[in-house]
Amino acid sequence: MQEKLISLEEFWELRKSIPVVDARSEGEFLQSHIPEATNLPILTNEERVIVGTLYKEKGSLAATVKGFELVGPRFHEIQKSAIQQFEKGQIIVYCWRGGMRSQILSWLLSMIGFEVFRLKGGYKTYRTFTFEEVRxxxxxxxxxxxxxxxxxxxxxxxxxxxxxxxxxxxxxxxxxxxxxxxxxxxxxxxxxxxxxxxxxxxxxxxxxxxxxxxxxxxxxxxxxxxxxxxxxxxxxxxxxxxxxxxxxxxxxxxxxxxxxxxxxxxxxxxxxxxxxxxxxxxxxxxxxxxxxxxxxxxxxxxxxxxxxxxxxxxxxxxxxxxxxxxxxxxxxxxxxxxxxxxxxxxxxxxx
CATH class of the missing domain: 3.40.50 (Rossmann fold)
Known part of the structure; x- marks a missing residue:
């Protein structure tokens, strides 16, 4: 099933009935996240450091390949975890900027029949809103x-x-x-x-x-x-x-x-x-x-x-x-x- 990209305005309404999933690392989630979201990390804290370092030293391609190398063996575990936690087969997913990590999670879960809504701009878009709202x-x-x-x-x-x-x-x-x-x-x-x-x-x-x-x-x-x-x-x-x-x-x-x-x-x-x-x-x-x-x-x-x-x-x-x-x-x-x-x-x- 193909994912659907959603705006923040659409997100407010959809989240009333669809669970929200954060694809970022445990550390990022612990620091801050969309309230009531569930953390299902694509890269762990340690893996994120490895990929980030490689990105700075050798560029996007090397970092992407390394990321898949690290997370690939866990694909089935991520799918099983999602099946257990989200029985209705629907989720809203986001990562930091709505990029690679949320795309990978969306692809993984779409492959097993999930209906996936991916937040355009990711957590950064949400955080921009909250930052401005309290000011x-x-x-x-x-x-x-x-x-x-x-x-x-x-x-x-x-x-x-x-x-x-x-x-x-x-x-x-x-x-x-x-x-x-x-x-x-x-x-x-x-x-x-x-x-x-x-x-x-x-x-x-x-x-x-x-x-x-x-x-x-x-x-x-x-x-x-x-x-x-x-x-x-x-x-x-x-x-x-x-x-x-x-x-x-x-x-x-x-x-x-x-x-x-x-x-x-x-x-x-x-x-x-x-x-x-x-x-x-x-x-x-x-x-x-x-x-x-x-x-x-x-x-x-x-x-x-x-x-x-x-x-x-x-x-x-x-x-x-x-x-x-x-x-x-x-x-x-x-x-x-x-x-x-x-x-x-x-x-x-x-x-």
């Missing part, structure tokens, strides 16, 4: 507030109510503090984070506001690109206030069940900033499960950090909103009312 001039409204005011919970509730949100911490697999990686999956690369971010943004209405939690430039090992971070810094921010008791209770709900050794390791990472005495006290409280005490101890540091971060924003762009004693539903309604005042129009004009 557009989006309209943002930031959720700010000290640690423990429940920004992430509020963000999720706003989404349930039909608001556009972008959960950067969820995409980064990190809560954005020294404790942020505990209980999370490994973080993606910065490039993969941008791919995930772009996938979210491409479904947003650019004419409408997107709610984003106020973050520092770095979320764990992830660094937000300069343009988007500048948008965040120059966007209105709703500074949520909650009582200390409410904040400590929320943090306790989220962190008290986590492994003690990981909590202690996080405290130790802050030792230089906390000082020896407070570090020792916090660790003892964690060991003794005195959660209220160690959380209150660390909030002294985090509150100072937040205040410093808040001062990056133009004071006229900061709106203080006291949500003490308010549940999620009440909190969101107040936030939406404030958004309407900022935006100068109703959030849902059809309601």
């Amino acid at each position: 557009k001039n989006w309209s943002l409204l930031l959720l700010g507030g000290k640690t423990g005011v429940g920004k992430t919970r509020i963000l999720k509730e706003l989404e349930k109510q039909g608001e556009q949100i972008l959960d950067l911490e969820n995409l980064a697999n990190h809560r954005g503090s020294a404790f942020g990686a505990i209980g999370q999956k490994p973080q993606p690369s910065v490039e993969q984070f941008e791919n995930l971010m772009a996938e979210e943004l491409r479904n947003k209405d650019p004419e409408q506001i997107i709610w984003v939690e106020n973050e520092s430039r770095r979320i764990g090992k992830i660094v937000i690109n300069d343009h988007f971070f500048h948008l965040m810094e120059s966007s209105p921010i709703l500074d949520i206030r909650k009582s200390d008791e409410e904040r400590i209770q929320l943090i306790q709900e989220e962190y008290s069940m986590l492994p003690k050794e990981e909590l202690i390791a996080a405290v130790n990472r802050l030792k230089k900033k906390l000082g020896g005495l407070r570090t020792t006290e916090a660790i003892e409280d964690i060991i003794n499960e005195n959660h209220t005490s160690w959380i209150a101890n660390l909030l002294i540091y985090y509150d100072k950090t937040y205040q410093f971060d808040l001062e990056r924003h133009e004071p006229s762009m900061v709106e203080i909103l006291d949500l003490s004693g308010k549940d999620l539903s009440e909190s969101c309604q107040l936030l939406l009312n404030t958004k309407n005042q900022i935006n100068g129009k109703l959030t849902n004009p059809t309601h």
